[in-house]
Structures are given as C-alpha cells and as structure tokens.
Amino acid sequence: MDKQELIRIAVEMQTKAHAPYSNYRVGAAVMTEDGTIIGGCNVESSSYGLTCCAERTALYRAIAEGHNTFKALAVATPNGGSPCGACRQVIWDLCGEIPVLIVAAEGQVIETTSRDLFPFPFGDDHLA
Ligand code: THU
Numbered sequence: 001m002d003k004q005e006l007i008r009i010a011v012e013m014q015t016k017a018h019a020p021y022s023n024y025r026v027g028a029a030v031m032t033e034d035g036t037i038i039g040g041c042n043v044e045s046s047s048y049g050l051t052c053c054a055e056r057t058a059l060y061r062a063i064a065e066g067h068n069t070f071k072a073l074a075v076a077t078p079n080g081g082s083p084c085g086a087c088r089q090v091i092w093d094l095c096g097e098i099p100v101l102i103v104a105a106e107g108q109v110i111e112t113t114s115r116d117l118f119p120f121p122f123g124d125d126h127l128a
Helices: 003-016 054-064 085-095
Strands: 027-032 037-041 070-076 099-103 109-113
Touching (some): 003 027, 003 037, 003 054, 003 070, 037 054, 054 070
Parallel strands (some): 070 099
Antiparallel strands (some): 027 070, 099 109
C-alpha cells in the first residue's frame, strides 16, 4: 500500500478546501480496495452546521464513484487535528478497521486506526 501517495493527496487536497469561515483547511484521501485514491476537502456553509468535513467529503465522493471497500485513510490539517466525532462514526461505518494517518503541516504523521479512534462503537451490528 502506497501510504506516501495517500498522504501526498491528502496534503494536496487542503488547497481545495472551502473554508471561508474558519480558514482551517483540511484535506483527506481514502484508498479503495483496488488502490484508487479519492480525495476530499472540507466544505463549509454559512449556516456552519451544514459544513462537511474533508474525511466525509472523501468517503462520500468515493461511494458516489462506486467504491465501497476501503484500505486506509489520511487526513491533513494545519496542526495535527484529528477526525471529529461525526467523522469517526462515518469512518467506522464505511471502512471498519483501517489505518488512519494524521498529518500535520510540518509533515509529521501519526498512524492510528479507525478502531482506536472510536472505541465502543455503535455500528450496523446493533441494528436488526
Ligand atoms: N474539519 C475537517 O474537515 N476535518 C477534521 O478532521 C476536523 C475539522 C473541518 C470542519 C470545519 O470546516 C473546519 O475544519 C473547522 O472545524
């Protein structure tokens, strides 16, 4: 798995962020089962609550393009911020247990997993 390329795309996606309210530019990239890398960025709304984080943009874009199995996800923020609670739920739902690479501006990378980011998860196994 080309983690360096995944990280490179996540960093590049920060330039696409639509973040006029927070000015906090986030990029994400998800690697699909066949090795395709799909990027996403945060897209903010003037009503704030409708904002979509970079991680969810990348995953929803990947789903819309026909991918449904994921091997890894990278997220790049200005200062090493990690996925919000809503994204942790969605990452768990769509990806299960995968490596998550968190990249800070200085190029430092923390590698964790979707499982470690989201202990005691709610998931589809709780639904009939
Ligand atoms: N944001 C993300 O896109 N991903 C994260 O992991 C953390 C937060 C965005 C949402 C909002 O546009 C901005 O960062 C500030 O919260």
